[in-house]
Amino acid sequence: MGMLPKNLFKKPNNPLETYDKYNKSASPDIPSEMCVSCPNCHAVLLSSDLDEACHVCPKCGHHFRINARQRISMIADDGSFEEMDASMRSRNMIDFPNYDKKLKHAYLESSSRDAVVCGTAKIGGFPCALFVMEPYFMMGSMGTVVGEKITRLIEYATEHSLPVVGYTVSGGARMQEGILSLMQMAKTSGAVKRHSDAGLLYVVVLTDPTTGGVTASFAMDGDVTLAEPNALIGFAGPRVIEQTIRQKLPSGFQRAEFLYEKGFVDAVVPRGQQKAYLTTLLSLHTKEAL
Amino acid sequence: MDAFDRVIAARAKGRPTGMSFISNIFTDFLEMHGDRRFGDDKAVVAGIARLKEMPVTVIALERGGDTKEKIFRNFGMAHPEGYRKALRQMKLAEKFGRPVICFVDTSGAYCGIGAEERGQGQAIAENLMEMMTLKVPVISVFIGEGGSGGALGLAVADEVWMLENAVYSVISPEGCASILWKDSSKVREAANCLKLTAQDLFSLGVIERILEEPDGNNFETIYETLKTELYAKITENQKLPVQELLDRRYNRFRKIGVVK
Structure with missing residues (x-):
């Protein structure tokens, strides 16, 4: 038996989950007002794409x-x-x-x-x-x-x-x-x-x-x-x-x-x-x- | 008595409930059951009776007296089928030219899975629409608690009367306190803020009449007053042309909250 990692059953931190839905930047490289993370599937979306898609997540269909x-x-x-x-x-x-x-x-x-x-x-x-x-x-x-x-x-x-x-x-x-x-x-x-x-x-x-x-x-x-x-x-x-x-x-x-x-x-x-x-x-x- | 004392009085054990009003004011009461769609809601009592010599349709939200009856009546909290039963009887009243008298006493429409599945919101909404154009006189009397939409579902009427200690509110004081102060113990303050007493509602132009209550639960004088006054008001309204009656009912609500 090898050593099991201590936190095997702990849910890994998903950094996106802690982000404020609308305002915080999902990536440090992109200014906050330009992208949004989907509160449902956590996909990072460009605001301009979201605008074009009637504010519906193109990945999961979540209606913002x-x-x-x-x-x-x-x-x-x-x-x-x-x-x-x-x-x-x-x-x-x-x-x-x-x-x-x-x-x-x-x-x-x-x-x-x-x-x-x-x-x-x-x-x-x-x-x-x-x-x-x-x-x-x-x-x-x-x-x-x-x-x-x-x-x-x-x-x-x-x-x-x-x-x-x-x-x-x-x-x-x-x-x-x-x-x-x-x-x-x-x-x-x-x-x-x-x-x-x-x-x-x-x-x-x-x-x-x-x-x-x-x-x-x-x-x-x-x-x-x-x-x-x-x-x-x-x-x-x-x-x-x-x-x-x-x-x-x-x-x-x-x-x-x-x-x-x-x-x-x-x-x-x-x-x-x-x-x-x-x-x-x-x-x-x-x-x-x- | 402050507003919350009235709430306590309205909910008090031993206070006469809908059935007592029916049996003491009317004769020849025949209860009619069921909404023909789902079932028979025991929180709503509906039927045909006589007010003096006049045939009328009577509908009451019944909360029940002792514990056993309270459970049977679901504490006066109606399901959608209760509102649909009431509407069915109101439509029959219209067909036969009978005036409608409603007695309201409920903490609110029931919140539960079945109630939502069967369209609690839709059932109340339909009553509001249909009652507004019901071509016979309609009077609602608040005898205890008037809880929000569940009470309004039987209170789109030509006139709304309230017993002195009855209350009528958009939300319970408990609900208001927990939303406002996150503290359900501040019910007394909440009750005051909500302006839910008969006197407040009269001042706001929401009701037409306050019926004085005697000390204790001896409601004999109230029943007598109601018998006379309901009869008088209904006879008066029956003389109006139908369109006039409906215009007055519409304007009764239309004027509330007119903003410039």
Whole structure:
């Protein structure tokens, strides 16, 4: 018997694992802003390649989280997006501790006024009303501004006979606005119902993560519900469920593919194919198509 | 009483639950079971009854009295099939022109594997949409705890009333405290921050009416008041043209959180 190395069963250090996902350089030779390591497969990717690949890892298909503006530029035809209610800002209506500070921080982090960007756009030449939630603003949480902007957009679409396309990403209702944020669930769903009763199309694309009060309202009100691969989608967050039932959740639970299997998602569409998919879908719902 | 005292009162053992309200306010109650899709959720009691002479549809979130019944009722935490059972009964109410009365008392919609598999979020979302355009009068009465989306799933109504010690919140004080201060013992502070008492919600324009509670659990006067007041409000709303009723319901929510 030869000598066994002392650390035979110890997992060797993988230097990439300790790197900050987005900011740290993966190689000392390349400046940090030029490359990124994939949090899923740890492949080192050039930022420029990632940009071209719609921020999807070319090695493993991991969908990187992107902000609302990036998404709009991927989906809307060049120069077609006209933003609505861009300056609407949240106020601390119930004097919740530290909420003002949180809002300021969220603004600095996301350069966005709140957690959704709304406007009109063309997708593959087809006009629509488009909302895209902003994950970097308080994790896309829904307060009164999110509820109000989405409601206004849907009402505008109803008035102008436009389809609505919405991208969701959210931790749920915004606790800091108390009951007022809960009421936005009813408000947005009511607007969707009126839009639907007018015979108009509403398409939702669920992205990672979509949970809580957003899942229990306008995210699940669509005529067509799409999801990005591996997106976490649920009512209760996985940690809350684990604490409630005191057992570990099966792998893949609450992922896009799981919801697809259970019958709650029409199709799982990778980011790079979404624009083409939406274009076809919108074309099938034009009046001329009938 | 501060906000957390109300939370304790709302959850208190011995406080009358949904079934007591049904049996004391209505006559001829016939319970209807099942959602025709998956099963029968015991946390939701639904059926047809008479309010004075008027046939109505009654739906209650029932948390159960003693331990055995609490378990049977899953502590009033509904699964998706509970919300779908409720919606099915509401649609029947619409078909037969019956007003709908909901009693809300739940710590929230159930969090679990089955609930997620069967689309808890989708079930609540569908109720919010459908209730908004239900062509009959709808009134929801909060009798104990109103936990977040699980409560709202039965509270898209023409008016929402609350008992004095009932609460209605986007998150439980425990959940709020553990997120905010990473300390679930700071529930009292959290309850205050959330503005979850009937008085707070009335001031915020979220509810229309507060029903005073007598000392102890003698709810006789409340049942009597509810019998009279529900009847009066429903008769009043039945006189409205349907579109007017639906516009009012829509605007009731539309005005909450209007931002310039």
